[in-house]
Amino acid sequence: MTETPNDAPGRVDVRELSIELGAGADRFRAVERVSFAIPAGQFVCLLGPSGCGKSTLLGAVAGHLPAATGGAWLDDEKIFGPAPERGLVFQQHTLFPWKRVVDNVAFGLKMKGVGRAERRARARELLELVGLAGFEDKYPVQLSGGMQQRVEIARVLINRPRVLLMDEPFAALDAQTRWVMQQLLLDVWSRVKTTVVFVTHDIDEAIFLADRILVMSHRPGRIREDLAIPAGRPRGQEWLTSDEFLRLKRRCMALMRDEHERAFGARGEPAALAGAFI
Numbered sequence: 279m280t281e282t283p284n285d286a287p288g289r290v291d292v293r294e295l296s297i298e299l300g301a302g303a304d305r306f307r308a309v310e311r312v313s314f315a316i317p318a319g320q321f322v323c324l325l326g327p328s329g330c331g332k333s334t335l336l337g338a339v340a341g342h343l344p345a346a347t348g349g350a351w352l353d354d355e356k357i358f359g360p361a362p363e364r365g366l367v368f369q370q371h372t373l374f375p376w377k378r379v380v381d382n383v384a385f386g387l388k389m390k391g392v393g394r395a396e397r398r399a400r401a402r403e404l405l406e407l408v409g410l411a412g413f414e415d416k417y418p419v420q421l422s423g424g425m426q427q428r429v430e431i432a433r434v435l436i437n438r439p440r441v442l443l444m445d446e447p448f449a450a451l452d453a454q455t456r457w458v459m460q461q462l463l464l465d466v467w468s469r470v471k472t473t474v475v476f477v478t479h480d481i482d483e484a485i486f487l488a489d490r491i492l493v494m495s496h497r498p499g500r501i502r503e504d505l506a507i508p509a510g511r512p513r514g515q516e517w518l519t520s521d522e523f524l525r526l527k528r529r530c531m532a533l534m535r536d537e538h539e540r541a542f543g544a545r546g547e548p549a550a551l552a553g554a555f556i
């Protein structure tokens with residue numbers, strides 16, 4: 279694909295953002311005064327143990343959850359509600375089962391009033407980008423889990439998002455497929471150059487993918503550490519076994535273990551606890 283889907287920069291600013299969940303006496307702060315800035319085009323992973331508030335924070339940037347304090351901005355526009363320029367990909371599939379793959383991908387353009395021929399042509403281009411040329415006329419049920427996630431990515435990219443928001447998109451896939459999808463995502467990102475905020479609890483995944491990892495603390499969610507990942511690109515399998523990768527992994531494991539102990543108290547073998555998050 280020759281064109282760049284993002285026609286605007288894609289800088290994300292989160293300032294003093296708190297988010298409250300639950301009702302009445304059960305209401306609590308899931309995210310507490312979080313601030314960070316993501317330059318346009320950066321690939322950031324939000325890493326933290328289950329339940330620390332990653333999805334909540336991403337949901338606020340997507341515009342699905344209101345801020346209790348502060349807010350989030352995309353290119354200096356305050357985020358108030360969901361918009362196609364902030365494309366969201368989840369772990370679970372959201373494809374229309376009764377629509378062919380090409381029409382699932384073209385759907386966002388239909389909503390914008392683009393004609394059928396043009397939207398199908400654009401959908402085909404994106405399906406090619408995610409390695410699904412030849413599968414245009416299949417129905418989602420005819421595709422594997424990994425292929426369905428490729429369709430989900432194409433479906434979001436057709437809206438030319440300035441930022442791609444991903445919430446554990448590969449968590450339900452088997453290890454081999456996950457690895458293929460991680461490489462595919464980096465390849466797609468190197469072409470579309472959109473900003474990415476990718477949520478994961480998987481340390482290896484975060485270090486493999488990201489330019490930068492924001493490690494979150496346990497409830498209430500705060501940014502515990504802002505880690506730069508100094509590896510070049512493209513990245514291959516050798517990065518996963520490099521000394522620098524292992525150094526970063528040890529650092530992330532220590533932070534996660536620390537958060538687990540803070541939340542649940544120190545119990546059992548530290549290595550076993552750290553292992554529970556990998």
Ligand SMILES: Nc1ncnc2c1ncn2[C@@H]1O[C@H](COP(=O)(O)OP(=O)(O)O)[C@@H](O)[C@H]1O
Nearest residue numbers: 299300308326327328329330331332333334335
């Ligand atoms: N709608 C909700 N109402 C009340 N509590 C919630 C709701 N959604 C999530 N939670 C709780 O808020 C915390 C943060 O959730 P979440 O952002 O989903 O964490 P993560 O994505 O890091 O696993 C968790 O303790 C979760 O149980």
Ligand SMILES: [Mg+2]
Nearest residue numbers: 332333334445
């Ligand atoms: Mg989550």
